[in-house]
Structure formats: structure tokens, C-alpha cells
Amino acid sequence: MTTGVRRRMGVDERRQQLIGVALELFSQRSPDEVSIDEIASAAGISRPLVYHYFPGKLSLYEAALKRAADDLAGRFVEPREGPLGARLLRVMRRYFDFVDEHGPGFSALMRGGPAVGSTTTNALIDAVRQAAYVQILSHLGVTDPPARLELVVRSWISLAESxxxxxxxxxxxxxxxxxxQLVHDFAALAAVSAAHDEEMGALLRGALADEPADGPFTDLVGRLVALAS
Amino acid sequence: MTTGVRRRMGVDERRQQLIGVALELFSQRSPDEVSIDEIASAAGISRPLVYHYFPGKLSLYEAALKRAADDLAGRFVEPREGPLGARLLRVMRRYFDFVDEHGPGFSALMRGGPAVGSTTTNALIDAVRQAAYVQILSHLGVTDPPARLELVVRSWISLAESxxxxxxxxxxxxxxxxxxQLVHDFAALAAVSAAHDEEMGALLRGALADEPADGPFTDLVGRLVALAS
Structure with missing residues (x-):
């Protein structure tokens, strides 16, 4: 059914295209510096047509952020197989891939970008943090985390952001x-908590039981003991 | 020169009074929930008079935040005497005093309060983080920090916030x-970094050289070794 002339996009298809174009521009430069004119031009449509699909830059920004948030949350998913340290390291590699791909947009967002303080933006950021938290608990095999475990996991997530x-x-x-280092930081923060609390100690010993002699956790303990001696 | 009737306050005095009243209310409940009417009532003046001194709630909020930021930064100052672990622990006690006193306001601010995204608010938060960073470097006796030390200190500051x-x-x-635990976390994150980098190792060994056998750092190493064995 192609006619040789440029096919007209459906509404949803056009929205998805604009989100993709915007996300790419927001990833390369701070979103503050990207204009609707630029987005229109990169998408090959007029400025008024952009406004037909998105009432303003904020709504397009939020839609792009939603796609990026879903992408990032997807990268946290890791098969429940093999040693925990190696699993977390694979997630960290994909996390830095994401940060690398979206550098300027990620910095602007987390340091106070155009939509910071908007309810939608805060909810998206919180949803990504929650997705990370849920994944980690699931890999640890914990369904009802004690307060100290919640603290270690959530504060480590903020450490990974900073x-x-x-x-x-x-x-x-x-x-x-x-x-x-972030894998080691997780082990170190959990170890500090375990040093203060027996329940955390038991949890950590259980989690480390399957660690191989050449895994990142074992590596860390060896390095710390060497440093302390 | 008192006349027995209520003395009229000067402009600066009245502003300082309003800031104090507002800060107290913002510390007890989320600033979103505090109205100008309430502030006026607590200060014993009319609502229009509040607007005479502050053009809107945001400017009063920012002034209260400035006072709180100065207060907090002041609590980071610690004499350069005695073991580092004990110094950091004293600062942590004063930090939690502050957090305790300003709980709801602190939460609202850091989680996305009424003025988040405002340039003034972000600058005030950054100034407090920078004050903490400068104090820590000064206690470590470092003037030109390598990138890995800057990372450890700044990311630990964000860990303390979360x-x-x-x-x-x-x-x-x-x-x-x-x-x-936060003192131990600092030592643990520094130790992880030192385990990856010789320059950090030398820095950490220097910093720990004066730690007493009953100090928090020595305590931590003992606990970690016990946990690993």
C-alpha cells in the first residue's frame, strides 16, 4: 500500500517519534538549552505541529523522561543466577551505559533541571529508585526487609546516583x-551495618555464602584486611 | 527609653523576627502546609504587614532557609584536635541535632519542597554541601584533593543526607x-577507594595513623575482620 510519497504518521506514531527526537537532544545537551524549534527541525515538522502533539516543552520533557525512566528501570533486571557480586556488577555496567548515553540530561535532571519540583518528574525519579530497591531485595531473597536493610539499600542507591x-x-x-567500586561500596555499607546489628550480620553471611573466591566481594574483604594490617 | 507601650521594631529587627517565626513553623510542618496567615498570627502582626517585609511566601521561605543553612554549616566547624574519628562523630551528633530540630522542613526541602528548582534554594543547598566538603578536606589536611578523594567525600555527604x-x-x-554508622561508612568508603588506588591508600593510612585503639575507625576494622572470618 506504499504510494511513493511520504507516508503520514498516526498520532501515536508521531508522538513516539517526537519523544525519541527530544530524548536524544535532551541527552546531548542540558534540556534548558534545547528549544522546541530545534526539536521540530530534528523531527522534520513545523513548530506548531509539535504543539499539536505536546501542549508545551514541559509535557514533551516529561514524556521523554518517562521513556528514559522505563529504559533505566529495565536495565536493573538481571537473572537470579550465579553469585550476587557478579550480578550487581553487570547491573552497574548497564547503569553506567545509561548514564554515559544520557549524560547532560541526567546531570540536569538530578541537579535541578527545568522540571524539577514538578510532581510528574519527582514521581518518575522515585519510581526508578523504587525499581532499583525492589530488584535488590528480590536478589537478596528478602520480602519483608528490616529497617536497617532498607536503609543500606536505599542509601546505597543514592550513593550510586551521586x-x-x-x-x-x-x-x-x-x-x-x-x-x-560501587559493588564494593554496597558490600562495605552492608558490612558496616552488619557490624552494628546481628540480624544484618546473618543476612550478609547468607548473601555472601555463595560468593566465589574470585568474586568482587571476596576481593574486597582481602583488600580491606590487607589495608588494615 | 522604654515607654511601657509595645516598642515598634525596626525594619531589620522585624525581618529577623519573621524569619525566626517562619523557620520554626517550617521546621514543625511541611512548608507547603504553613500559610502566611499563620506566620502573621504567630508573629503577632497583620498579614499585609508580612507582605511589607517579604513580597511573598517564597522570599520568606528562602530567607528562613538561608538562616537554617548558615546554622547547619556552623555545626560542621570542629576544632582540629584529637583523632579524626572522634571529630567526625561530634559533627554527626550536631548534624542529627539539626535534622531532628528541623525534621519536616528538612524532608520537604530535600524531597522536593515548594522552592525546589528555585536558583536560590539550589544555591543554598549546594553551599551547605560545599561547606561540609571544605571542612572534611581541611581536617584531612588536604588542599589539592585527587579526584578519588573528592568522590569519596562528596558521595559520602550525599549518603549522610539520604x-x-x-x-x-x-x-x-x-x-x-x-x-x-556514618563515621564508619566514611571509613568504609575511603577504604574501598584505597583498595583500588595507591594514592588513596597512602592518604588513608596517614589519616588513620593517629586513631586510638578505642576510636570508631579501629572499632570498625576489628568488626569487619571478625565478620570476614
Whole structure:
């Protein structure tokens, strides 16, 4: 049924195209600096037509953010197989892939971008954090986390965010090193909590029971003992 | 020169009074829920008079936030005497005092309060983080921090923020435990970084050289070694 002339897109198809174009521009430069004119031009349509699909830049920004949030949450999903340290390391690699791909947009969002304070934006950010939290608990095999475990997991998630933001600001440390370091940071924060609380100690010993001698957790303990001696 | 009738306040004095009244209300309930009428009533003046001193609630909120930020930054100042772990622990106690006193306002601000996204608010939050960063470097005796030290210090500051926020949400863990835990977290994150980088290792060994056998750092290493064995 192609006629040789440019096919007219349906409403949903056009919206999806605009979201994709906007997300790519918002990922390359701070969203503050991207105009609707630019988005229209990159999509090959007129400025008024963009407004036909999205009432304003904020709604297009939020739609792009929704797609990015779904993408990121999807990268947290990891098969429940093999040692925990190796699983977390694979997730960290995909997390830094995402941060690398969306650098300027990620920084602007987390440091206070155009839509910060909007209810939609905050809800999207919280949903991604919650997705990370749920994944980690599921890999630990915990359904009813004690308060100290919730604290360790949620505060580590915020540590991973700030580590990524600091990395983006100049990229002065190789990301491969930071990916491993965040796995070690998780183990270290859990170990500190376990050092204060017997329930956390039992949880951590259970989680580490299947760690291989060459895994990242075992690697960390060896390094810490060497440093302390 | 008192006349027995209520003395009329000068402009600056009245502004300072309103800031104090507003800060107290913003500290007890989320600033979203505090009205100008309430502030006027608590200050014993009329609503229009409040607007005479502050053009709107945002400007009064920002002034209250400025005072709270200065207060918090002041609590980071600690004499450069004695072991580092004990110094950091004293700062953590004062930090939790502040968080405790300003709970609802602190939560609302850090989770996305009425003025989040405002340039003034973001600048005030950044200034407090920077004050914490500068204090820590100064206690470590470092003037030109390598990238990995900057990462450890700044990401630990964000960990301290998220730990305080999670604590405020239900207060399910005793704050005294979290104050010590954050000191241990700092040591643990520094140790992870030192395990990856020789320069960080030398820095950490220097910092720990003066730690007493009963200090929080030594305590942590003992607990970690016990846990690993």
C-alpha cells in the first residue's frame, strides 16, 4: 500500500517519534538549552505541529523522561543466577551505559533541571529508585526487609546516583573502576551495618555464602584486611 | 527609653523576627502546609504587614532557609584536635541535632519542597554541601584533593543526607547508632577507594595513623575482620 510519497504518521506514531527526537537532544545537551524549534527541525515538522502533539516543552520533557525512566528501570533486571557480586556488577555496567548515553540530561535532571519540583518528574525519579530497591531485595531473597536493610539499600542507591553525577563532571576516574567500586561500596555499607546489628550480620553471611573466591566481594574483604594490617 | 507601650521594631529587627517565626513553623510542618496567615498570627502582626517585609511566601521561605543553612554549616566547624574519628562523630551528633530540630522542613526541602528548582534554594543547598566538603578536606589536611578523594567525600555527604532523610521517615533506627554508622561508612568508603588506588591508600593510612585503639575507625576494622572470618 506504499504510494511513493511520504507516508503520514498516526498520532501515536508521531508522538513516539517526537519523544525519541527530544530524548536524544535532551541527552546531548542540558534540556534548558534545547528549544522546541530545534526539536521540530530534528523531527522534520513545523513548530506548531509539535504543539499539536505536546501542549508545551514541559509535557514533551516529561514524556521523554518517562521513556528514559522505563529504559533505566529495565536495565536493573538481571537473572537470579550465579553469585550476587557478579550480578550487581553487570547491573552497574548497564547503569553506567545509561548514564554515559544520557549524560547532560541526567546531570540536569538530578541537579535541578527545568522540571524539577514538578510532581510528574519527582514521581518518575522515585519510581526508578523504587525499581532499583525492589530488584535488590528480590536478589537478596528478602520480602519483608528490616529497617536497617532498607536503609543500606536505599542509601546505597543514592550513593550510586551521586557517584554517577560526580563521574559525569569531568570523567576524571575510569567508569570501569567506579562500576566495581560501587559493588564494593554496597558490600562495605552492608558490612558496616552488619557490624552494628546481628540480624544484618546473618543476612550478609547468607548473601555472601555463595560468593566465589574470585568474586568482587571476596576481593574486597582481602583488600580491606590487607589495608588494615 | 522604654515607654511601657509595645516598642515598634525596626525594619531589620522585624525581618529577623519573621524569619525566626517562619523557620520554626517550617521546621514543625511541611512548608507547603504553613500559610502566611499563620506566620502573621504567630508573629503577632497583620498579614499585609508580612507582605511589607517579604513580597511573598517564597522570599520568606528562602530567607528562613538561608538562616537554617548558615546554622547547619556552623555545626560542621570542629576544632582540629584529637583523632579524626572522634571529630567526625561530634559533627554527626550536631548534624542529627539539626535534622531532628528541623525534621519536616528538612524532608520537604530535600524531597522536593515548594522552592525546589528555585536558583536560590539550589544555591543554598549546594553551599551547605560545599561547606561540609571544605571542612572534611581541611581536617584531612588536604588542599589539592585527587579526584578519588573528592568522590569519596562528596558521595559520602550525599549518603549522610539520604541516611538522615530515611531516618526521619519513621525514626525506626536509633539516631545514636546512625551517627556512629556514618563515621564508619566514611571509613568504609575511603577504604574501598584505597583498595583500588595507591594514592588513596597512602592518604588513608596517614589519616588513620593517629586513631586510638578505642576510636570508631579501629572499632570498625576489628568488626569487619571478625565478620570476614
Amino acid at each position: 557517584t554517577a553525577l560526580i563521574w559525569l563532571d569531568g570523567r576524571r576516574i575510569p567508569r570501569r573502576e567506579l562500576e566495581v | 541516611t538522615a532523610l530515611i531516618w526521619l521517615d519513621g525514626r525506626r533506627i536509633p539516631r545514636r547508632e546512625l551517627e556512629v
